[in-house]
Amino acid sequence: MTITSTRIAACAGVVTLGLLASTAHAKETVKATLNNDTIQLDTGSVKAGTVTFEATNASDTKQVHELVVLKTDLSADKLPVKNGAVPEKQFKKMGEVEDMAPGKSKRLTLKLTPGNYVLICNQPGHYAMGMHVPFVVTP
Ligand SMILES: [Cu+2]
Incomplete structure (x- = not known):
């Protein structure tokens, strides 16, 4: 009798946790590695909510x-380029981490709503070299 009721309680606990996880806003971390001429993400898609980018040069x-x-x-790969850079003012810019020296890392935490995003390095000429990557935020 005691064992059975403990099991039921444990099961109820798991169900409650599952509900909380699906209704609470997600907190996601994305590792962004900036190589010589590419940007690599450890995931191309996260759930809407608080997203922290850990960017490393x-x-x-x-x-x-x-x-x-x-x-x-x-x-x-289809963003406009003017004088070697993407005109950021033409876009809805969510945020940026600027001027990371080689070997350095910086964090950027943003609240992101569902939709399509593009992550770029906008140092002169770097977008054209290939430093861009798509990113999706799902509901
Ligand atoms: Cu760059």
């Missing part, structure tokens, strides 16, 4: 990189 050259988060439905 992993270049083996002396290049400074940055990470800019834009909300746009354009393809990551």
Whole structure:
């Protein structure tokens, strides 16, 4: 009798936790690695809520990189470029971490709603080199 009721209590606990997890706002962490001419993410999609980007400049050259988060439905490789950079003012810019020296990491925490995003490095010429990656936030 005692064993049975303990089991029921344990099961109820699991169900409650499951409900909380699905209704609470997600807190996600995304690792963004900035290489010489690419941006790599450890995941291309997260749930809406608080998202922390851990950006690391992993270049083996002396290049400074940055990470800019834009909300746009354009393809990551189809953004306009003017004078070597993407005109950020034309986009809904969510935030950025600027000027990371090689070997350095910076964190950026944003509240993101569902939709399509593009992450870029907007140091002059870097977008054109390939430093862009799509990112999706799901409901
Ligand atoms: Cu860069």
